Amino acid sequence: MADSPETDDDTLGSVHEREALRRIFPRLPESSVTVIGPGDDAAVLAAPDGRYVVTTDMMVHGPDFRWGWSAPYDLGWKAAATNLSDIAAMGAVPTALVVAIAAPATTRVTELEAIADGLREACAELAPGCGVVGGDLSVSATFTIAVTAFGDLEGRAPVLRSGARPGDVVAVSGPLGAAGVGLRLLFEAGVDAQGRPSPERAAELRRDHAEVVLAQLRPHPPISDGPLAARAGATAMLDLSDGLALDARRVAEASGVAIDIDSSALGADPLAALASGEDHSLLAVFAPGTELPGGFRHIGSVVEGTGVLVDGRPYDELGGWDPYVGWDGRSG
Amino acid sequence: MADSPETDDDTLGSVHEREALRRIFPRLPESSVTVIGPGDDAAVLAAPDGRYVVTTDMMVHGPDFRWGWSAPYDLGWKAAATNLSDIAAMGAVPTALVVAIAAPATTRVTELEAIADGLREACAELAPGCGVVGGDLSVSATFTIAVTAFGDLEGRAPVLRSGARPGDVVAVSGPLGAAGVGLRLLFEAGVDAQGRPSPERAAELRRDHAEVVLAQLRPHPPISDGPLAARAGATAMLDLSDGLALDARRVAEASGVAIDIDSSALGADPLAALASGEDHSLLAVFAPGTELPGGFRHIGSVVEGTGVLVDGRPYDELGGWDPYVGWDGRSG
Incomplete structure (x- = not known):
């Protein structure tokens, strides 16, 4: 099959895995930390400071995305962006991705090429120097993409969820509620x-x-603001994947404090900002008096106590997204 | 739901993701390289020699495994073993895994616990010190497990497919053909x-x-023989995932040599040994006169030329497994 001319009608079922990979690989971005790239049993990456940051996230057709709404390019972009955001939330610079895709045999190779284009352009725009260093391609009845992302702490301590102290200021970079709306x-x-x-x-x-x-x-999460926050001394940080109320509660619980959110800082629809997931904006906590770096804006403060407050009053709504509760089975 | 008593009937659809994870996590093995473990946006791992090895592989219900044959424990074991083998084939010691699972909402939590048990016991037996440092749990119509594995080269150069030289000896550790039979x-x-x-x-x-x-x-791939081969100066190595004929051809092509296999070293069924995939045994090439380490046994030699020979005669059968050719749709 490798000798046949390429056509837009080629599918994973009509070409061999190797031929599909041959067409996809040149579209993938190169990583600045590659020692040994794709093509052997495994890749070898540089970890200049002797540590590396790792996160993984899977997107499944049906619960996580729908072809009726997302083009293949969008899926590649979002799969990269959401993983890059978890790396940035540790204060690290994203360096590399590995990407495993399982797709129906009827998937056209041009659709996989478009996913590769989305991965490449998301890396180029959000995290220059981050590239795809390996992957896997399988057949499945349900389209699934699993991305594992890596990052470099550049010698800094990772920024965890557990370092917020009373008196610190709470800030956000990126939209609040837009993805949920x-x-x-x-x-x-x-x-x-x-x-x-x-x-x-x-x-x-x-x-x-x-x-x-x-x-x-x-989504366009503010990836470069993660390392900026770390350099500015952020005491805690996370990626807002499940809505501000639930994610702020995670920081409060991990740090043994309460977080008081100023509703007037949440834009036109504070309830959406509190409850809606998938923004992949960054929530960071800074010592008082810190000049907020990059796109961070003040949205509240850390106080003694537990849980989340809004304008000083306990706020017990969770919001957020649980795939087993939120999935309604519409998968077209 | 977290307050309800656990029962064997709990499913991913009846408990929250967080509750399912709470039950799975204690069963997972700990990694010796963990700096920051699961629970934050990402894990942080030590890379003592300033590099790390990475591979990823996805197993999909239907083409890659079938519940009619594999118990959940088997699936966890195999998902770990096949990834560990790719790390070992670089000459590295496996250090950590991240595991993303997408499962139907009807999946029982006890089945996920059994998968975790298989992951844990495979790591304990095949690669002590290797642990699970992160993961993701999603819902999907098709059961899918994606493992990304990491390894430590301990200061050595990675063993690639490209270093075989005429005169070198070709050796294998582990079974040939058994998994395919x-x-x-x-x-x-x-x-x-x-x-x-x-x-x-x-x-x-x-x-x-x-x-x-x-x-x-x-499968029980000979993981510890990977680093042993590297210490013994292996010039090339790979994991036999697609059958000896196809995988030996990959080494021959990458190294610009031919590999001549001695059929009398292939056991009772040389054709099965040449054509059958999924053994995850290790093929390694050593300089002449090297005392073969661990479980390696001599199966052939490197000669001038191209491709694979058997008993000195060109062998052009490929064998091996292409998921888009090999899947016949039986997925029960």
Whole structure:
């Protein structure tokens, strides 16, 4: 098959795995820490300071994304961006990804190429120097992409969730609530009469509500602000994946403090900001008087106590996203 | 739900992700290189020599395993073993895994616990000190497990596929062909009248043909022989995942040599040894006169030329496993 001319109709079922990989690899970004790249049993990466940061996240067709709404390019972009954000939330600079994809045999190779393009352009825009150093390609009834990301702490201590102290200031970089508002809009208005994801309706929403819909489908987390926060001495930090209320509670619990959020800092829809997940913005805590770096803005303060407060009053709503509760089975 | 008593009937759909993780985590092995373990946005691992080895591999229900044949424990074991083998094939000592699982909401938590048990016991037996440092749990219509494994080169150069030189000896540690014979047996005799995987028939095969069936379902690759080969100066090495003929050809191509295999060293069924995949044994090449370390045994020699020879004659059969060719859709 490797000798046949390429066509847009080639699928994973019609070409060999090796041929599919041959077409995908040149589109993937190169990593600045590669010692030995793809092609052997494993890659070898440099860890200049003797440590490396690791995170993994899987996106599954149905619960995590739907082809009716996400183009293959969007999926590649989001799979990179959400993992890069977890690396940045440790205060590290993302250096490399490995990517495992399981796809139906009917998947066109051009769709895999578009996923590779999304991975490449997300790395180039959000984390220059970060590249794909390895991967795996399998066949599956359910499209699945698993990304493992690596980062370099550049000699600094990692910024954990547990270092917040009373008196510290709480800041956020990136949008609050937009990705969740975008997802709700897609579920409400991006579907056909039977409730199935509709590419046509989604295209209209993408045009008319670009900010929130793209925040959901192609997020731009503020990756470079993670290392900036670490350099500015952040005492705690995390990636806002499950909504501000739930994620702030995680920092409060890990640090043994309470976090008091100023609702006036949460924009036009504070409830959405508190409850909506998938923003992948960064929540960081700084010593009082710190000049906030990069795109960070003040949204509250650390106080004695437990849990989350809003404007000084206990706030017990959790919000957030649990895949086993949130999945309604609409998987088109 | 976290306050309800645990029962064997709990499923991913009936408990929250957090509760499922709370039950799984204590069963996972700890890693000797952990600086920051699970629970934050990412893990931090030590890389004492300033480099680390990385590989990733995904197993999908249907093409890669079938619940009719594999118990959850077997799946966890095999997912660990196959990744550990890729690390060992670089000459590195496996140090850590991250594990992402996507499972149907009907999956029982006890099944996930058994997968964790398999991961733990495979690490303990094959690569002591290697642990699980992070993961992800998602819901999916198709059970999928993606493992990314890490290793430490202990200051040595990685052993690539490209270093074999004419005159070197070719050696193997571990079985040749057994896993493929076991898989063929399962497909031929481990099915019901409709051709679907049958747990009852598989149990009989497991009892009556334990060696080959367990080589397929719960392989024991010779992980510690990877670093031993590197210390003995191996010039090339790889993990035999796609059959000796295809994998030896990869070494020959990468090294610009030919590999001549002695059929009398391949056991009772040389054709199965050449063509069958998934043994995850190690093929290593050593300078002439090297005392073969660990479990390595002589199977051939490196000569001038290209490709693979058997008993001096060109051998152009490929064998091996391509998931898009080999999958016949039987997924029960």
